[in-house]
Amino acid sequence: MTEFINADDINDVILAAAANELEQMVDKMCELIGTPLEQTTELERQVMAAFGFGAVYGITHRDQLAEPQAHALSIRMLIKPFNYSEQQAVDFADDLIRVASDREVHPVMNTIIQRGIDGHRQFNQEDDEGLERNIQEILTAVQSQK
Template sequence: MNDFMNKDDKNDVILGTAAHELEQMVEQVCELIGTPLPETTELQRQVLAAFGFGAVYSITHRDRLAEAQAHALSIRMLIKPFNYSEQQAVDFADDLIRVASNEKTHPVMNTIIHRGINGHIQFTQEDFEALARNIQEILAAVQEQS
């Protein structure tokens, strides 16, 4: 069947599968913190989005996605499930890329992104206890700082 799919169709399938995986992870994380995504504060939503961006990086590495695919996946994740507008998602994705590339830009956000990489591994291994601890520690630390 793959012989009949063009490159764009394969790309759509890969990104669609990855986007679905991210949505499931975000849903699981929200369940673990006991707060549905629509009920999170803006700060919590930003933290969860940065954590999710770490998962994007993990998926990108695992699936050997191209830079353009990773960027598209980041934007897609910020639009759905996080409900940012398209322009907000593009701007936020660019900020997350900048932060992930240079720890000194925003050390706290960089740490959250890297914890999200670990969180994705915990999610795929169904280690929900560790995933819950991971995200709860981050949220507690961020709440203390604000």
């Protein structure tokens, strides 16, 4: 008996792997900054989530995900590991997409997303030093703006 793998099953496997990769990256970021996610401030969590959205973009490009898959992956990342409610995650993902599409909407957040694209590359290349410097620079810059 021959089993067929359908496209939905393949997409589910790709999205599950991508979600796992994002969780590992967030865990690594928290390890590098020396603060567990549950001990970050709301501002730090938002910055790290925007940075993570840059990683979603990197994964989307690498794995050639369709727009709905990228959107679902963004929402999934905001729910787990960032612990936003479903509605918060949907709203935040929509904001991040808008910011990523138009730098003028929020130039600082757009820059954080762009740095997250670099951070994803650093994570995959196991460049912990570069990733730590990248996220620390952003957190320091944002905190000095308060």
